[in-house]
Amino acid sequence: MIMNHIFEGLTSVIDGDGIKALKTPCYVIDEKRLLHNAEVLSSVMSHTGCKILLAQKAFSNYDFYPLLSGYLAGTEASGLYEARLGKEEMPEGEVHVFCAAYRDDEFDELLKYADHIVFNSIHQLAKFGGLAKSHGKSIGLRINPECSTQEGHEIYDPCAPGSRLGVTRGVWDEEMTPDLLALLDGLHFHTLCEQDSDALETTLKAVEEKFGDVLPSMKWLNMGGGHHITKPDYDIATLEKLLIYAREKWGVQVYLEPGEAVALNAGYFMTRILDIVENNSIKIAILDSSAACHMPDVIEMPYMPPLLHAASDSSKQYSYRLAGPTCLSGDVIGDYSFDHELKAGDMLIFGDMAIYTTCKNNTFNGMPLPDIYKLGADGIFEKLTDFGYDDFKYRLGRS
Numbered sequence: 001m002i003m004n005h006i007f008e009g010l011t012s013v014i015d016g017d018g019i020k021a022l023k024t025p026c027y028v029i030d031e032k033r034l035l036h037n038a039e040v041l042s043s044v045m046s047h048t049g050c051k052i053l054l055a056q057k058a059f060s061n062y063d064f065y066p067l068l069s070g071y072l073a074g075t076e077a078s079g080l081y082e083a084r085l086g087k088e089e090m091p092e093g094e095v096h097v098f099c100a101a102y103r104d105d106e107f108d109e110l111l112k113y114a115d116h117i118v119f120n121s122i123h124q125l126a127k128f129g130g131l132a133k134s135h136g137k138s139i140g141l142r143i144n145p146e147c148s149t150q151e152g153h154e155i156y157d158p159c160a161p162g163s164r165l166g167v168t169r170g171v172w173d174e175e176m177t178p179d180l181l182a183l184l185d186g187l188h189f190h191t192l193c194e195q196d197s198d199a200l201e202t203t204l205k206a207v208e209e210k211f212g213d214v215l216p217s218m219k220w221l222n223m224g225g226g227h228h229i230t231k232p233d234y235d236i237a238t239l240e241k242l243l244i245y246a247r248e249k250w251g252v253q254v255y256l257e258p259g260e261a262v263a264l265n266a267g268y269f270m271t272r273i274l275d276i277v278e279n280n281s282i283k284i285a286i287l288d289s290s291a292a293c294h295m296p297d298v299i300e301m302p303y304m305p306p307l308l309h310a311a312s313d314s315s316k317q318y319s320y321r322l323a324g325p326t327c328l329s330g331d332v333i334g335d336y337s338f339d340h341e342l343k344a345g346d347m348l349i350f351g352d353m354a355i356y357t358t359c360k361n362n363t364f365n366g367m368p369l370p371d372i373y374k375l376g377a378d379g380i381f382e383k384l385t386d387f388g389y390d391d392f393k394y395r396l397g398r399s
């Protein structure tokens with residue numbers, strides 16, 4: 001049986017009873033693949049002296065934090081709750097937080113969890129920077145190098161015109177004062193999404209052109225996420241060259257905070273077919289899972305997730321549209337083809353499902369949240385958590 005590298009982790013378990021017994025829909029996190037990614041990232045750290053954090057918005061299944069903490073330097077948070085999760089579940093690591101705007105009523109609590117606090121504007125730096133500094137925090141400002149390196153994904157491009165993310169050099173020159181500059185320990189930029197190191201090279205040049213004069217007075221430079229480092233053909237040598245360049249040129253501690261790269265291809269989504277219907281000679285398999293609820297990036301990005309033993313075009317003999325059971329007409333995962341006919345009850349396995357899934361799903365239409373399993377390095381499936389009616393009900397009311 002030929003396995004795409006995305007599904008390699010299933011090779012030894014695919015015909016076993018453990019997989020057949022799984023109640024679907026469910027996510028399965030592959031411990032071995034996670035470990036592999038962590039090792040790749042850890043080797044970048046040891047070659048370059050940079051520190052790599054887990055961006056929790058992509059993957060926050062904290063049962064795996066003890067494993068990751070042996071390799072990564074800590075966690076990155078998008079706000080109070082993720083900062084707290086990072087502090088609670090990976091306490092030995094650093095906790096970094098970036099938020100487009102912090103709230104007055106949660107800043108004191110945030111100070112309990114975060115080690116690095118990154119502001120998105122000079123107003124926010126002026127408002128909270130002194131307080132954070134007096135609590136011993138390392139203070140950063142997110143800059144916007146105005147250098148778009150991606151096309152077609154404007155919602156994932158913080159450098160798109162009109163972006164709210166990061167301070168441009170123009171605004172910096174108007175608003176920065178010597179007192180505020182003195183508060184700053186570091187600069188932060190995050191402009192990439194699923195990109196290789198050539199895009200980082202282009203971006204770093206733009207950062208140097210726009211902010212090269214202030215970097216020598218900084219202690220650290222955080223290059224954000226979006227680095228697809230654990231993808232098999234990623235150019236790690238160029239990444240390492242750039243990380244060393246920044247460290248030597250400006251004397252900064254370099255940070256990266258990838259989300260995707262930490263858990264890339266380290267999870268699967270198991271679903272079963274409930275029914276097959278037909279419309280204008282298109283055969284449509286209705287699954288017990290939903291793109292809108294359980295893999296929202298399929299619709300948001302959009303993209304077609306890899307599916308085991310299927311082609312994502314019509315190159316195989318039997319074609320089916322795969323769709324969810326919700327009332328949303330567009331709850332469609334995509335049109336795939338197979339070597340054999342599908343029938344109700346068949347299990348389908350989507351790949352690369354650890355990232356932006358478990359932390360992003362929802363109960364639209366009253367859909368249940370999928371259970372989450374671990375596929376251990378020993379090949380054993382272990383249920384980490386399950387969900388039911390209460391999880392649907394209690395986010396809507398209190399009685």
Ligand SMILES: *Cc1c(COP(=O)(O)O)cnc(C)c1O
Binds near residue numbers: 055057058194258
């Ligand atoms: C989304 C995000 C990340 C992680 O991005 P990935 O694409 O998952 O690597 C890191 N830092 C910030 C500020 C982000 O917004």
